[in-house]
Amino acid sequence: MPKTWFITGASKGFGLEWAEAALERGDQVAVTSRSASAFDDLVAKYGDAVLPLRLDVADRAAAFEAVQEAVDEFGGLDVVINNAGYGLFGMTEEVTEQQAREQIDVNLFGALWVTQAVLPHLRARGSGHIIQVSSIGGVVSLPGLGLYHASKFALEGFTASLAAEVKDFGIKVTLVEPAGYATGWAGPSAVQAQHLPAYDDFRAAMTRISARRGDPSATRAAILTLVDTEQPPLRIFFGAGPLDMVTKEYQARLDEWRKWDDVSKLAFGA
Structure with missing residues:
Protein backbone atom coordinates (compact mmCIF):
# COMPACT_ATOMS: atom_id res chain seq x y z
CA MET A 1 0.00 0.00 0.00
CA PRO A 2 1.45 3.43 -0.92
CA LYS A 3 2.83 5.54 1.91
CA THR A 4 2.93 9.26 2.51
CA TRP A 5 6.26 10.73 3.58
CA PHE A 6 7.40 14.01 5.12
CA ILE A 7 11.15 14.59 4.69
CA THR A 8 13.12 17.59 5.90
CA GLY A 9 16.37 18.62 4.26
CA ALA A 10 15.26 16.87 1.08
CA SER A 11 16.93 19.03 -1.56
CA LYS A 12 20.16 17.00 -1.55
CA GLY A 13 22.01 14.12 0.07
CA PHE A 14 20.04 11.44 1.89
CA SER A 35 14.06 26.95 -0.86
CA ALA A 36 10.97 25.24 -2.27
CA SER A 37 12.23 25.90 -5.81
CA ALA A 38 14.91 23.30 -5.13
CA PHE A 39 12.25 20.70 -5.94
CA ASP A 40 11.23 21.96 -9.38
CA ASP A 41 12.72 18.89 -11.08
CA LEU A 42 10.91 16.50 -8.73
CA VAL A 43 7.59 18.25 -9.33
CA ALA A 44 8.13 18.20 -13.09
CA LYS A 45 8.76 14.45 -12.97
CA TYR A 46 6.27 13.28 -10.34
CA GLY A 47 3.58 15.98 -10.36
CA ASP A 48 1.03 15.97 -7.57
CA ALA A 49 2.82 13.15 -5.75
CA VAL A 50 5.31 15.79 -4.57
CA LEU A 51 4.47 18.61 -2.20
CA PRO A 52 7.38 21.09 -2.09
CA LEU A 53 7.52 23.13 1.09
CA ARG A 54 9.80 25.94 2.16
CA LEU A 55 10.88 25.33 5.74
CA ASP A 56 13.59 26.48 8.12
CA VAL A 57 13.35 23.70 10.70
CA ALA A 58 14.72 25.99 13.42
CA ASP A 59 11.44 27.94 13.21
CA ARG A 60 8.97 26.02 15.40
CA ALA A 61 5.86 27.79 14.13
CA ALA A 62 6.93 27.17 10.53
CA ALA A 63 7.44 23.48 11.27
CA PHE A 64 3.87 23.17 12.56
CA GLU A 65 2.56 25.02 9.52
CA ALA A 66 4.46 22.82 7.09
CA VAL A 67 3.26 19.63 8.75
CA GLN A 68 -0.33 20.85 8.71
CA GLU A 69 -0.04 21.77 5.03
CA ALA A 70 1.21 18.26 4.24
CA VAL A 71 -1.61 16.65 6.23
CA ASP A 72 -4.18 18.87 4.52
CA GLU A 73 -2.77 18.01 1.09
CA PHE A 74 -2.33 14.26 1.51
CA GLY A 75 -4.80 13.44 4.27
CA GLY A 76 -2.19 12.12 6.68
CA LEU A 77 1.41 11.02 7.12
CA ASP A 78 2.93 7.56 7.42
CA VAL A 79 6.69 8.25 7.47
CA VAL A 80 8.36 11.34 8.92
CA ILE A 81 12.10 11.74 8.40
CA ASN A 82 14.02 14.45 10.22
CA ASN A 83 17.01 14.68 7.92
CA ALA A 84 17.81 18.41 7.95
CA GLY A 85 21.17 19.13 9.55
CA TYR A 86 24.80 20.02 8.98
CA GLY A 87 28.24 19.69 10.52
CA LEU A 88 30.00 22.40 12.52
CA PHE A 89 33.76 21.88 12.38
CA GLY A 90 35.90 23.48 15.07
CA MET A 91 37.66 22.81 18.35
CA THR A 92 35.54 23.56 21.41
CA GLU A 93 37.46 26.77 22.10
CA GLU A 94 37.11 27.96 18.50
CA VAL A 95 33.33 27.75 18.15
CA THR A 96 31.46 31.04 18.52
CA GLU A 97 28.27 31.44 20.50
CA GLN A 98 26.25 32.01 17.34
CA GLN A 99 27.74 28.95 15.63
CA ALA A 100 27.00 26.78 18.66
CA ARG A 101 23.40 27.98 18.97
CA GLU A 102 22.71 27.57 15.26
CA GLN A 103 24.11 24.03 15.30
CA ILE A 104 21.79 23.01 18.14
CA ASP A 105 18.86 24.94 16.67
CA VAL A 106 19.00 23.00 13.40
CA ASN A 107 20.27 19.55 14.35
CA LEU A 108 18.41 19.17 17.65
CA PHE A 109 15.56 21.64 17.92
CA GLY A 110 14.69 21.31 14.23
CA ALA A 111 14.02 17.61 14.73
CA LEU A 112 12.20 18.30 17.98
CA TRP A 113 9.84 20.87 16.46
CA VAL A 114 8.90 18.64 13.53
CA THR A 115 8.45 15.70 15.88
CA GLN A 116 6.15 17.71 18.13
CA ALA A 117 4.21 18.91 15.08
CA VAL A 118 3.56 15.42 13.68
CA LEU A 119 2.76 13.59 16.92
CA PRO A 120 -0.88 14.72 17.28
CA HIS A 121 -1.58 13.58 13.70
CA LEU A 122 0.13 10.22 14.15
CA ARG A 123 -1.59 9.62 17.49
CA ALA A 124 -4.97 10.32 15.90
CA ARG A 125 -4.23 7.73 13.20
CA GLY A 126 -2.78 5.23 15.64
CA SER A 127 0.18 4.63 13.37
CA GLY A 128 3.25 6.19 11.81
CA HIS A 129 7.02 5.95 11.75
CA ILE A 130 9.33 8.76 12.86
CA ILE A 131 12.90 8.42 11.60
CA GLN A 132 15.57 10.67 13.07
CA VAL A 133 18.76 10.94 11.03
CA SER A 134 21.48 10.85 13.62
CA SER A 135 25.06 9.77 12.86
CA ILE A 136 27.87 7.54 14.00
CA GLY A 137 28.74 10.91 15.57
CA GLY A 138 25.72 10.47 17.84
CA VAL A 139 27.41 7.46 19.45
CA VAL A 140 31.15 8.22 19.40
CA SER A 141 33.03 11.52 19.42
CA LEU A 142 36.00 12.90 17.52
CA PRO A 143 38.00 16.05 18.23
CA GLY A 144 37.05 19.07 16.19
CA LEU A 145 33.34 18.23 16.04
CA GLY A 146 32.26 18.75 19.64
CA LEU A 147 29.13 20.80 19.03
CA TYR A 148 28.02 18.55 16.19
CA HIS A 149 28.40 15.56 18.50
CA ALA A 150 26.50 17.43 21.21
CA SER A 151 23.58 17.95 18.83
CA LYS A 152 23.49 14.30 17.75
CA PHE A 153 23.98 12.84 21.24
CA ALA A 154 21.06 15.00 22.38
CA LEU A 155 18.96 13.86 19.42
CA GLU A 156 19.65 10.24 20.39
CA GLY A 157 18.70 10.92 24.00
CA PHE A 158 15.32 12.50 23.41
CA THR A 159 14.49 10.04 20.63
CA ALA A 160 15.04 7.03 22.92
CA SER A 161 12.62 8.59 25.40
CA LEU A 162 10.20 9.40 22.60
CA ALA A 163 10.13 5.78 21.43
CA ALA A 164 8.94 4.61 24.84
CA GLU A 165 6.43 7.46 25.14
CA VAL A 166 4.62 6.78 21.87
CA LYS A 167 4.86 3.01 21.55
CA ASP A 168 1.36 2.44 22.92
CA PHE A 169 -0.06 4.84 20.31
CA GLY A 170 1.18 2.58 17.51
CA ILE A 171 3.95 4.99 16.52
CA LYS A 172 7.35 3.55 15.59
CA VAL A 173 10.60 5.44 16.09
CA THR A 174 14.02 4.79 14.58
CA LEU A 175 17.43 6.45 14.78
CA VAL A 176 19.39 6.05 11.55
CA GLU A 177 23.11 6.39 12.31
CA PRO A 178 25.05 6.77 9.04
CA ALA A 179 28.79 6.40 8.67
CA GLY A 180 30.68 8.63 6.24
CA TYR A 181 28.88 9.25 2.94
CA ALA A 182 29.60 11.52 0.00
CA THR A 183 26.69 13.84 0.78
CA GLY A 184 28.51 17.15 1.02
CA TRP A 185 28.15 17.07 4.82
CA ALA A 186 31.87 17.71 5.29
CA GLY A 187 32.06 19.94 2.21
CA PRO A 188 29.64 22.60 0.95
CA SER A 189 27.10 21.99 3.72
CA ALA A 190 29.63 22.35 6.55
CA VAL A 191 30.35 25.37 8.72
CA GLN A 192 33.97 25.97 9.74
CA ALA A 193 34.99 27.78 12.91
CA GLN A 194 37.95 30.14 12.69
CA HIS A 195 41.13 28.25 13.55
CA LEU A 196 43.21 29.21 16.56
CA PRO A 197 46.98 28.74 16.02
CA ALA A 198 47.24 26.95 19.38
CA TYR A 199 45.56 23.90 17.82
CA ASP A 200 47.49 23.85 14.54
CA ASP A 201 49.90 21.08 15.56
CA PHE A 202 47.10 18.94 16.96
CA ARG A 203 44.96 19.56 13.90
CA ALA A 204 47.80 18.50 11.60
CA ALA A 205 48.27 15.29 13.58
CA MET A 206 44.61 14.36 13.59
CA THR A 207 43.82 11.19 11.67
CA ARG A 208 40.52 10.61 9.96
CA ILE A 209 38.53 7.45 10.55
CA SER A 210 38.55 6.68 6.85
CA ALA A 211 38.89 8.52 3.59
CA ARG A 212 36.32 6.18 2.09
CA ARG A 213 32.83 7.59 1.66
CA GLY A 214 29.70 5.62 0.90
CA ASP A 215 27.40 6.29 -2.03
CA PRO A 216 24.19 7.94 -0.74
CA SER A 217 22.15 6.26 -3.48
CA ALA A 218 23.03 2.89 -1.97
CA THR A 219 20.87 3.78 1.04
CA ARG A 220 17.66 3.80 -1.01
CA ALA A 221 16.95 0.10 -0.62
CA ALA A 222 17.83 0.26 3.06
CA ILE A 223 15.43 3.12 3.85
CA LEU A 224 12.59 1.41 1.96
CA THR A 225 13.25 -1.82 3.84
CA LEU A 226 13.21 0.10 7.10
CA VAL A 227 9.89 1.87 6.52
CA ASP A 228 8.24 -1.34 5.28
CA THR A 229 9.36 -3.40 8.28
CA GLU A 230 6.59 -4.25 10.71
CA GLN A 231 8.87 -3.97 13.75
CA PRO A 232 11.73 -1.58 12.89
CA PRO A 233 14.70 -1.15 15.23
CA LEU A 234 15.19 1.83 17.50
CA ARG A 235 18.75 2.17 16.20
CA ILE A 236 20.35 1.12 12.94
CA PHE A 237 23.71 1.92 11.35
CA PHE A 238 23.91 2.80 7.66
CA GLY A 239 27.30 1.91 6.22
CA ALA A 240 30.23 -0.41 6.83
CA GLY A 241 32.47 0.07 9.85
CA PRO A 242 30.29 1.65 12.58
CA LEU A 243 29.62 -1.59 14.45
CA ASP A 244 33.33 -2.31 14.93
CA MET A 245 33.96 1.30 15.97
CA VAL A 246 31.14 1.34 18.49
CA THR A 247 32.09 -2.09 19.88
CA LYS A 248 35.56 -0.75 20.71
CA GLU A 249 34.15 2.49 22.10
CA TYR A 250 31.71 0.80 24.44
CA GLN A 251 34.25 -1.78 25.57
CA ALA A 252 36.63 1.05 26.48
CA ARG A 253 33.85 2.75 28.44
CA LEU A 254 33.02 -0.43 30.34
CA ASP A 255 36.69 -1.05 31.13
CA GLU A 256 37.08 2.48 32.51
CA TRP A 257 33.89 2.30 34.59
CA ARG A 258 35.01 -1.03 36.07
CA LYS A 259 38.48 0.34 36.83
CA TRP A 260 36.99 3.20 38.83
CA ASP A 261 34.09 1.28 40.36
CA ASP A 262 35.56 1.41 43.87
CA VAL A 263 35.64 5.20 43.74
CA SER A 264 32.11 5.22 42.33
CA LYS A 265 30.86 3.19 45.27
CA LEU A 266 32.86 5.36 47.68
CA ALA A 267 30.91 8.35 46.38
CA PHE A 268 27.71 6.58 47.43
CA GLY A 269 28.98 5.77 50.89
CA ALA A 270 29.45 2.09 50.10
Whole structure:
Protein backbone atom coordinates (compact mmCIF):
# COMPACT_ATOMS: atom_id res chain seq x y z
CA MET A 1 0.00 0.00 0.00
CA PRO A 2 1.45 3.43 -0.92
CA LYS A 3 2.83 5.54 1.91
CA THR A 4 2.93 9.26 2.51
CA TRP A 5 6.26 10.73 3.58
CA PHE A 6 7.40 14.01 5.12
CA ILE A 7 11.15 14.59 4.69
CA THR A 8 13.12 17.59 5.90
CA GLY A 9 16.37 18.62 4.26
CA ALA A 10 15.26 16.87 1.08
CA SER A 11 16.93 19.03 -1.56
CA LYS A 12 20.16 17.00 -1.55
CA GLY A 13 22.01 14.12 0.07
CA PHE A 14 20.04 11.44 1.89
CA GLY A 15 16.83 13.44 1.82
CA LEU A 16 16.76 13.70 -1.95
CA GLU A 17 17.76 10.06 -2.43
CA TRP A 18 15.00 8.85 -0.14
CA ALA A 19 12.39 11.15 -1.64
CA GLU A 20 13.17 9.83 -5.11
CA ALA A 21 13.14 6.22 -3.90
CA ALA A 22 9.68 6.72 -2.40
CA LEU A 23 8.32 8.53 -5.44
CA GLU A 24 9.69 5.96 -7.87
CA ARG A 25 7.63 3.24 -6.22
CA GLY A 26 4.44 5.31 -6.19
CA ASP A 27 4.45 6.91 -2.74
CA GLN A 28 3.59 10.54 -1.99
CA VAL A 29 6.22 12.82 -0.47
CA ALA A 30 6.17 16.23 1.19
CA VAL A 31 9.70 17.54 0.79
CA THR A 32 11.10 20.51 2.66
CA SER A 33 14.05 22.82 2.19
CA ARG A 34 14.85 26.46 2.82
CA SER A 35 14.06 26.95 -0.86
CA ALA A 36 10.97 25.24 -2.27
CA SER A 37 12.23 25.90 -5.81
CA ALA A 38 14.91 23.30 -5.13
CA PHE A 39 12.25 20.70 -5.94
CA ASP A 40 11.23 21.96 -9.38
CA ASP A 41 12.72 18.89 -11.08
CA LEU A 42 10.91 16.50 -8.73
CA VAL A 43 7.59 18.25 -9.33
CA ALA A 44 8.13 18.20 -13.09
CA LYS A 45 8.76 14.45 -12.97
CA TYR A 46 6.27 13.28 -10.34
CA GLY A 47 3.58 15.98 -10.36
CA ASP A 48 1.03 15.97 -7.57
CA ALA A 49 2.82 13.15 -5.75
CA VAL A 50 5.31 15.79 -4.57
CA LEU A 51 4.47 18.61 -2.20
CA PRO A 52 7.38 21.09 -2.09
CA LEU A 53 7.52 23.13 1.09
CA ARG A 54 9.80 25.94 2.16
CA LEU A 55 10.88 25.33 5.74
CA ASP A 56 13.59 26.48 8.12
CA VAL A 57 13.35 23.70 10.70
CA ALA A 58 14.72 25.99 13.42
CA ASP A 59 11.44 27.94 13.21
CA ARG A 60 8.97 26.02 15.40
CA ALA A 61 5.86 27.79 14.13
CA ALA A 62 6.93 27.17 10.53
CA ALA A 63 7.44 23.48 11.27
CA PHE A 64 3.87 23.17 12.56
CA GLU A 65 2.56 25.02 9.52
CA ALA A 66 4.46 22.82 7.09
CA VAL A 67 3.26 19.63 8.75
CA GLN A 68 -0.33 20.85 8.71
CA GLU A 69 -0.04 21.77 5.03
CA ALA A 70 1.21 18.26 4.24
CA VAL A 71 -1.61 16.65 6.23
CA ASP A 72 -4.18 18.87 4.52
CA GLU A 73 -2.77 18.01 1.09
CA PHE A 74 -2.33 14.26 1.51
CA GLY A 75 -4.80 13.44 4.27
CA GLY A 76 -2.19 12.12 6.68
CA LEU A 77 1.41 11.02 7.12
CA ASP A 78 2.93 7.56 7.42
CA VAL A 79 6.69 8.25 7.47
CA VAL A 80 8.36 11.34 8.92
CA ILE A 81 12.10 11.74 8.40
CA ASN A 82 14.02 14.45 10.22
CA ASN A 83 17.01 14.68 7.92
CA ALA A 84 17.81 18.41 7.95
CA GLY A 85 21.17 19.13 9.55
CA TYR A 86 24.80 20.02 8.98
CA GLY A 87 28.24 19.69 10.52
CA LEU A 88 30.00 22.40 12.52
CA PHE A 89 33.76 21.88 12.38
CA GLY A 90 35.90 23.48 15.07
CA MET A 91 37.66 22.81 18.35
CA THR A 92 35.54 23.56 21.41
CA GLU A 93 37.46 26.77 22.10
CA GLU A 94 37.11 27.96 18.50
CA VAL A 95 33.33 27.75 18.15
CA THR A 96 31.46 31.04 18.52
CA GLU A 97 28.27 31.44 20.50
CA GLN A 98 26.25 32.01 17.34
CA GLN A 99 27.74 28.95 15.63
CA ALA A 100 27.00 26.78 18.66
CA ARG A 101 23.40 27.98 18.97
CA GLU A 102 22.71 27.57 15.26
CA GLN A 103 24.11 24.03 15.30
CA ILE A 104 21.79 23.01 18.14
CA ASP A 105 18.86 24.94 16.67
CA VAL A 106 19.00 23.00 13.40
CA ASN A 107 20.27 19.55 14.35
CA LEU A 108 18.41 19.17 17.65
CA PHE A 109 15.56 21.64 17.92
CA GLY A 110 14.69 21.31 14.23
CA ALA A 111 14.02 17.61 14.73
CA LEU A 112 12.20 18.30 17.98
CA TRP A 113 9.84 20.87 16.46
CA VAL A 114 8.90 18.64 13.53
CA THR A 115 8.45 15.70 15.88
CA GLN A 116 6.15 17.71 18.13
CA ALA A 117 4.21 18.91 15.08
CA VAL A 118 3.56 15.42 13.68
CA LEU A 119 2.76 13.59 16.92
CA PRO A 120 -0.88 14.72 17.28
CA HIS A 121 -1.58 13.58 13.70
CA LEU A 122 0.13 10.22 14.15
CA ARG A 123 -1.59 9.62 17.49
CA ALA A 124 -4.97 10.32 15.90
CA ARG A 125 -4.23 7.73 13.20
CA GLY A 126 -2.78 5.23 15.64
CA SER A 127 0.18 4.63 13.37
CA GLY A 128 3.25 6.19 11.81
CA HIS A 129 7.02 5.95 11.75
CA ILE A 130 9.33 8.76 12.86
CA ILE A 131 12.90 8.42 11.60
CA GLN A 132 15.57 10.67 13.07
CA VAL A 133 18.76 10.94 11.03
CA SER A 134 21.48 10.85 13.62
CA SER A 135 25.06 9.77 12.86
CA ILE A 136 27.87 7.54 14.00
CA GLY A 137 28.74 10.91 15.57
CA GLY A 138 25.72 10.47 17.84
CA VAL A 139 27.41 7.46 19.45
CA VAL A 140 31.15 8.22 19.40
CA SER A 141 33.03 11.52 19.42
CA LEU A 142 36.00 12.90 17.52
CA PRO A 143 38.00 16.05 18.23
CA GLY A 144 37.05 19.07 16.19
CA LEU A 145 33.34 18.23 16.04
CA GLY A 146 32.26 18.75 19.64
CA LEU A 147 29.13 20.80 19.03
CA TYR A 148 28.02 18.55 16.19
CA HIS A 149 28.40 15.56 18.50
CA ALA A 150 26.50 17.43 21.21
CA SER A 151 23.58 17.95 18.83
CA LYS A 152 23.49 14.30 17.75
CA PHE A 153 23.98 12.84 21.24
CA ALA A 154 21.06 15.00 22.38
CA LEU A 155 18.96 13.86 19.42
CA GLU A 156 19.65 10.24 20.39
CA GLY A 157 18.70 10.92 24.00
CA PHE A 158 15.32 12.50 23.41
CA THR A 159 14.49 10.04 20.63
CA ALA A 160 15.04 7.03 22.92
CA SER A 161 12.62 8.59 25.40
CA LEU A 162 10.20 9.40 22.60
CA ALA A 163 10.13 5.78 21.43
CA ALA A 164 8.94 4.61 24.84
CA GLU A 165 6.43 7.46 25.14
CA VAL A 166 4.62 6.78 21.87
CA LYS A 167 4.86 3.01 21.55
CA ASP A 168 1.36 2.44 22.92
CA PHE A 169 -0.06 4.84 20.31
CA GLY A 170 1.18 2.58 17.51
CA ILE A 171 3.95 4.99 16.52
CA LYS A 172 7.35 3.55 15.59
CA VAL A 173 10.60 5.44 16.09
CA THR A 174 14.02 4.79 14.58
CA LEU A 175 17.43 6.45 14.78
CA VAL A 176 19.39 6.05 11.55
CA GLU A 177 23.11 6.39 12.31
CA PRO A 178 25.05 6.77 9.04
CA ALA A 179 28.79 6.40 8.67
CA GLY A 180 30.68 8.63 6.24
CA TYR A 181 28.88 9.25 2.94
CA ALA A 182 29.60 11.52 0.00
CA THR A 183 26.69 13.84 0.78
CA GLY A 184 28.51 17.15 1.02
CA TRP A 185 28.15 17.07 4.82
CA ALA A 186 31.87 17.71 5.29
CA GLY A 187 32.06 19.94 2.21
CA PRO A 188 29.64 22.60 0.95
CA SER A 189 27.10 21.99 3.72
CA ALA A 190 29.63 22.35 6.55
CA VAL A 191 30.35 25.37 8.72
CA GLN A 192 33.97 25.97 9.74
CA ALA A 193 34.99 27.78 12.91
CA GLN A 194 37.95 30.14 12.69
CA HIS A 195 41.13 28.25 13.55
CA LEU A 196 43.21 29.21 16.56
CA PRO A 197 46.98 28.74 16.02
CA ALA A 198 47.24 26.95 19.38
CA TYR A 199 45.56 23.90 17.82
CA ASP A 200 47.49 23.85 14.54
CA ASP A 201 49.90 21.08 15.56
CA PHE A 202 47.10 18.94 16.96
CA ARG A 203 44.96 19.56 13.90
CA ALA A 204 47.80 18.50 11.60
CA ALA A 205 48.27 15.29 13.58
CA MET A 206 44.61 14.36 13.59
CA THR A 207 43.82 11.19 11.67
CA ARG A 208 40.52 10.61 9.96
CA ILE A 209 38.53 7.45 10.55
CA SER A 210 38.55 6.68 6.85
CA ALA A 211 38.89 8.52 3.59
CA ARG A 212 36.32 6.18 2.09
CA ARG A 213 32.83 7.59 1.66
CA GLY A 214 29.70 5.62 0.90
CA ASP A 215 27.40 6.29 -2.03
CA PRO A 216 24.19 7.94 -0.74
CA SER A 217 22.15 6.26 -3.48
CA ALA A 218 23.03 2.89 -1.97
CA THR A 219 20.87 3.78 1.04
CA ARG A 220 17.66 3.80 -1.01
CA ALA A 221 16.95 0.10 -0.62
CA ALA A 222 17.83 0.26 3.06
CA ILE A 223 15.43 3.12 3.85
CA LEU A 224 12.59 1.41 1.96
CA THR A 225 13.25 -1.82 3.84
CA LEU A 226 13.21 0.10 7.10
CA VAL A 227 9.89 1.87 6.52
CA ASP A 228 8.24 -1.34 5.28
CA THR A 229 9.36 -3.40 8.28
CA GLU A 230 6.59 -4.25 10.71
CA GLN A 231 8.87 -3.97 13.75
CA PRO A 232 11.73 -1.58 12.89
CA PRO A 233 14.70 -1.15 15.23
CA LEU A 234 15.19 1.83 17.50
CA ARG A 235 18.75 2.17 16.20
CA ILE A 236 20.35 1.12 12.94
CA PHE A 237 23.71 1.92 11.35
CA PHE A 238 23.91 2.80 7.66
CA GLY A 239 27.30 1.91 6.22
CA ALA A 240 30.23 -0.41 6.83
CA GLY A 241 32.47 0.07 9.85
CA PRO A 242 30.29 1.65 12.58
CA LEU A 243 29.62 -1.59 14.45
CA ASP A 244 33.33 -2.31 14.93
CA MET A 245 33.96 1.30 15.97
CA VAL A 246 31.14 1.34 18.49
CA THR A 247 32.09 -2.09 19.88
CA LYS A 248 35.56 -0.75 20.71
CA GLU A 249 34.15 2.49 22.10
CA TYR A 250 31.71 0.80 24.44
CA GLN A 251 34.25 -1.78 25.57
CA ALA A 252 36.63 1.05 26.48
CA ARG A 253 33.85 2.75 28.44
CA LEU A 254 33.02 -0.43 30.34
CA ASP A 255 36.69 -1.05 31.13
CA GLU A 256 37.08 2.48 32.51
CA TRP A 257 33.89 2.30 34.59
CA ARG A 258 35.01 -1.03 36.07
CA LYS A 259 38.48 0.34 36.83
CA TRP A 260 36.99 3.20 38.83
CA ASP A 261 34.09 1.28 40.36
CA ASP A 262 35.56 1.41 43.87
CA VAL A 263 35.64 5.20 43.74
CA SER A 264 32.11 5.22 42.33
CA LYS A 265 30.86 3.19 45.27
CA LEU A 266 32.86 5.36 47.68
CA ALA A 267 30.91 8.35 46.38
CA PHE A 268 27.71 6.58 47.43
CA GLY A 269 28.98 5.77 50.89
CA ALA A 270 29.45 2.09 50.10
